Amino acid sequence: MLNKFIILIFLLCFSVTSQAANKWPSEAQTELVKQRQANFPWQNIVAAVDWYSPLEQVPGATNPAPLPEALNENDKYTAAEKLVAQYNSYALLIWQNGALRYERYWPGFSQQSRYDTASMHKTVVALLVGAALADGKITSLTQPVSDFLTNVKPTALGNAPLRSLLEMSSGIGGPAFSSEATSVGMQTFLGDDLKQAYQHWPMEHGLNAEFHYSNANPQYLSWVIEQATGLRYADYLSQRLWQPLGASDARVWLDHEQGSARTSCCLQASARDWLRIGLLIMNEGRVGDKQIIPAKFIRDMVSPSALNPNYGWQIWRGSPHNPNRKYSRNSPFSVPAKQPFNADDVYYLDGSGAQRVYIVPSQQTVIVRIGQPSQDWDDAALPNLILK
Template sequence: MRRLLSILLKGLAAFLLLLVCVGTFLYLSDPIFYKRLATAMQGMDVSAVEWRQPNERVPGGDAELEVADEHKLDAEAVSEAITYAEHTDSMALLVYHRGALVVERYWEDHASDSRFDSGSMHKSVLGLLIGAAIDDGYIESLNDPVGKYIEEWSEDERGDIALRELLTMSSGLKVEAMRPTPFNKGMRLMLGADINELALSLPREQEPGQAFEYMNFNSQILGIALVRAVERPYAEYLAERIWQPLGAPDAAVWLDREGGDPRTFCCLLTSARAWVKVGKLFLNEGRVAGEQVLPAEWIRQMASPSEVNPNYGLHVWLGAPEDGQREYNSASDFAVRHSAPYKADDVLFFDGAGGQRLYVIPSAELAIVRIGHPETDWDDAILPNTLLRGL
């Protein structure tokens, strides 16, 4: 019995030593990832912008946002929208209608200058920047192969993927959904310290342009191509071409490490009012104060259904799916509910995880921003349809 106990103790000690060795090796391979992973629950709060370090400033402006003392939205509809925002643990709800901000509500001591991480809403801003790069001549065409801009893929089959296929989430790259494990590539893209190298390691599994597979890797690779095409830092180009012309307050992009690369698939740290200004850019077909900041044709292209998904354009979501469930990709077990068709045919929206949203409805001259705690049962029909009924 004593000998058996000794063997068991030695086995346990060896197992624990192995765990320590493996854990040490993994930690040393990317200590930034494991430090972030250890405090990731804190990062779940979209208002915890200080947790998202390091970050790089995106200088903006101070253009005033028009605020209306009176509006033509039905008071009952506005009350219903505010109630839904309250019941879904929102931090901000802003409604812009016919040239002015008509609703601006904040909760939990947040205010107009509070900054939030609105998740994948950043993807749609990246889409705007691709249009700017084409307008500026840095990118020739959406049909350009990405290998033209990413040297590592210039002689690789992945280099044949067109920029359009990255924008429409039909790249054919291996689908990597984010899972809460340290070995998951999706999680490493979110928290790791060398995300560009990770993104460029993703293999191709099928022919590009065949299937819609929404995933963060497509946007990160698109961001790499953009930065290399314009030959300047992402934050600098974003400020010059979008943020400063909008007169939006300063923002920040989250870097993977000090002096490293920005996450272009998520995590643009800015205020709810800034998103209203982005919504105005769509409502005004690329114009700001009479100046054509982006070509109107690019705004229309972004809002046009792609061949692989009628509910997705160029990095923006469009309309409501017929079956009432919007799925992201074939590896995801999560879908967003659309309890009813939209009451307008031209609803487009920026989608951030857990109900971070910018809805834009040009026919109604309406933009709606909701920022809040991640909501697993978010219903994309309620806010737009409630306010459309109140017109």
């Protein structure tokens, strides 16, 4: 039986409506999902990274760049470690004022460990949209999806501008949750044909009518990136982000060999490399003296979107204070922030179950927490221990 919390995670991006499968999936596709369900590490979804196949390598730098370190212990860092230890954490990294100040791995984990941090991948997709804009492969975020993906031309999604996908306001929702191997949700998450599966996702709202956190948005953006650049997603990610960042190799799930990368989740990377992503955003797209992503794109990315002031472009915002953040109007799941954040410019990557990268440019701070999924994580608690 599926763990109750994992079911809630699925429900974040799935709808409460239903939709017919139209004689799909095939028996072979159904059997494959059953096999993957049987093998799925439901109780260890973040740390178990070798069970799934196929995976595609995302080559990093030949010699990963060292991170400046000035490791020390103080009362704030000790309190932060004590807090996250209560949530069965695997890694805690704290960067402040130009150096890595604190780095802790719990038994069984190290600098080399990679993790499946779920929706943190969504923010990476947004950064690659910025790269494609800088490269002239995308002309404008007002371009509709159908400029790149001909199979969606006659649909409402095809008319949606890229910006609406970044802001989760394209109108696309999600399929009804079901653990059945034949369901649209399970065929999307564990099946072998993402393009076919996403054709069954419903348009639930009008364009720019409602914020709805849907896995379909980053997935379609990744296909736009591939079509615009002429490269496989993993190759463009490697060339435009992972290698310039000085990161180590990563991996991404594919639906089938040489197929589509799953980009709403499923990027396996180390805690240090997630720190590098946070630093890239904190430094407005710069790595050293190189501008990797345009600074204006980063500023726009972390600005409030029209329909949700706590969301930018595939990234969350701590201000204004929202004590009970929801993923859509009808979502059964929310994340509390019992107190306001101690800075007005807290931005964060949110992976299900409290996988987090907190970014605070005004205090030159990046915090990475990775660990066992938690149902009662308070988003403000950890950063507020560190921030002045």
